[in-house]
Amino acid sequence: MIWLNIVIQGALVGGFYALFACGLSLMFGVLKVINLAHGDMAVVAGYVAVFLSPRLHIPGLWSFLVVVPIFALLGYVVQRTLIQKSIDRDPFTTLLVTFGLSVVIENLLLEMYSANGQSINIGSLIGESWHPASIIYISYVSLAVLAAAVLVLLALQLFLSKSGIGRLIRAVADDQEAAQLSGANYRHVFGIAAAIAFATVALAGIAYGMMTQFAPTSGGVNLLFAFEVVVIGGIGSLWGTLVGGIALGIAQQFGAHINLSYQILAGNVLFLAVLAVRPQGLFGRRSSLA
């Protein structure tokens, strides 16, 4: 029963991790950019939700309807300006710029909001859970987040495989020059991919804010998890991201079970183990590492 609970809790948090990670995976797959500010974007989304909800008289639960489109637009703009400029220089610069942005964002948030935790008020929903068996409690919020993650990944998969723009995105990810030669305006395609990535990370940030408290520095640790998910699941595979998320979640729950302070460590160990034994991840392609 204890093991079942570990697996279930791990899967629940894994859904969140996957939602968080798919933006990172998309940005890297298409733009070949590692956005080190990815985690902080989620936190910013959380703060924006906290800021806007009372002013627009929206209950916290529905704040994502406003925040996600804002972030999609933000993603497009940021990509066409800052990120494109760094890509035009070299991959080096994108790392340095996104890292710099990450530090700036975190410290700006610290100045504006202090280090205290915040969360998105969803009323009594936060405490409610389903209690199917003795020690197993499945919180409704976590279940909703897992469902959202699966839905988003499904929608993204469909979009990428069936739509014209989705095909363009995949083409640019495969071979940017060849896509250009086929008439694609790659900067615009990059913008769309970034918009999707920012939208998903905003959703993840709001989900995070509902499940737990966030603070200006929460972005860092979540970036770490998102990255571990992408590597474990496999670079370039959306379903790999889901599996990776669940694997990380379960590993962490297992670590926590042994000793609460081993939770993050257990995840790191899984990551390092995958890196040692199968660096392309569970579902990844060998070539996509370099």
Added chain:
Amino acid sequence: MSTEPLFVAPRARVKVRRSTHSPLFTIIGALVLVCLLTVAPWIVPAQFATTLTNFFILVIMATMWNLLAGYAGMVSIGQQAFVGLGAYATLYLAIKGMNPFVAIPFAALVCAALAVPITYLLFRLRGGYFSIATWVVSDTALLIIGTIAVLGGGTGRTMPGLQNLSPAETAHFSYLATWFVALIVVTGTYVLLRSRTGLVLASIRDNEVAARSAGVNVRAARRSIFVIAAAGCGAAGAVLAISQPFIQPSNEFNLQWAAEMLFVSMIGGLGTIEGPIIGSIIFFVLQQSLQQQGAWYLIIVGALAVAIALWQPRGLWGAFRDRFHTELLPVGHWVEPGESGL
């Protein structure tokens, strides 16, 4: 087929040379500076010595980061792993009875030794994934050290072996130790980059495939640089532990070190020796003047680093160097077109 030469375009004669002016100027200037800095603790107020200590720690870390990123092309945001490991190695040796100052080189060696197996993991990744993986390594080291009770666990403990010194003496000696380590690290890096290894590194940085086909063992070169950078950061961690003798994981393994190393190198200029030093000066000036405003100095430094990365990627020193064609510590080569013109 005739044996006449094919299209032979007139070959331009080129000259290849090092610095732009007599090195005597640099050497004398350097000697004067070295003497001044060595006697500094006795001629400046005490808190200035502490500031200088922190300054030199940053110079050490930035120089090592610059070696990794600017020369070997590896962007690490996990060097704080070795800062922390160096600090804790020093702590461990001090607990075992060694004088902390004596422990500094040993701490550096420990970090170098630990770096070797780490490269076998890390080098499986490239680019941004390599970078985040360095951070995972650092995070893991932090977590592991945090579980070791004798080293203070998560809460930390003080460094033994310094109790018999007065606070003023501790400040003076830790300053001297830091200054000498910085001197060794910067001089060593300069010598390294002027050597054949420096040329090898520049060739890898400029065009890895070409370097490989010219016979360069790229992987081995990268590995040795990573190990050297680990040792340097380990030494920085050691002197950090001595100068701020309450050791705790959240301080020694702080991601902020990575941010500082990175910003400072970017602002000063990647790929130059002077860059990290100049960047550190700017950083400290900003930090001292904005001290009252909390985290604002870091925001400004970060924004400055981002702006420089986008618009002036060679950094402030790089721009100065390009404009005025001077170098204080030349490590590159100038190729000048000869008489027949290109």
Added chain:
Amino acid sequence: MTAALLEVESLTVHHGQLCAIDDVSFTQHQGEVLAVIGANGAGKSTLLRTIAGLHRPTSGCVRLDGKDINDLSVSRRVALGISLVPEGRRLFSSMTLEENLQVGAYHANPGPFNIQRIYELFDWMPNRRKQSVWQLSGGEQQAVAIGRALVANPRVLLLDELSLGLAPIIIEKIYALVPEILAQGVSILIVEQDVSQGVSAADRVHCLLEGRTSMTGTPAELTSEEIDRAYFGAGLDAPAVTSGVVE
């Protein structure tokens, strides 16, 4: 004389400090097949890539229909009718045959070619449309690459090293398509290392040696000896040997 479609004038292109193309000029006319031949490293691919917009020239210009296109992006040039089939095919490896064509069709100009037409041109394709392209043979991949470029309805099709890595019989089959493509009003610029194929398919031949024009002319006017000399550069001290009509 038919209208000048594509003009390259005094084009000089550098890769960093290396001069890849040095003062090359030629004109391609509507309905013409122009072959640019030369040894490895002669600058042929760089030439095509510059025309397509992937490289910026150091000096000189490229004109389409008399208009200077130097400042136009790659996608703009595709919209104006320049399609490059790149060296090495460069298909989208994670996608199927049909998806590759669909990407090409997304920004297509109006014209005679669409996916259905491509399926008629290559009758083996409809059966394999759902296959991943990495499962196709070299010759089949080359066909898909050509199809992907054609489906955009270009006015001039640039073919970069079609025969590289392919068996002679496959090369012949691909070159057999040239007349059909021409019949639809598409002009073709072929770059080849394989001299015999390039010359036999062409209306005019332009030879590059170390980035410079070493010879131009029609296949009828040029002896194989002259072609050899221009190709390899042996026995040449003057920059160019021209015979036949020079534009």
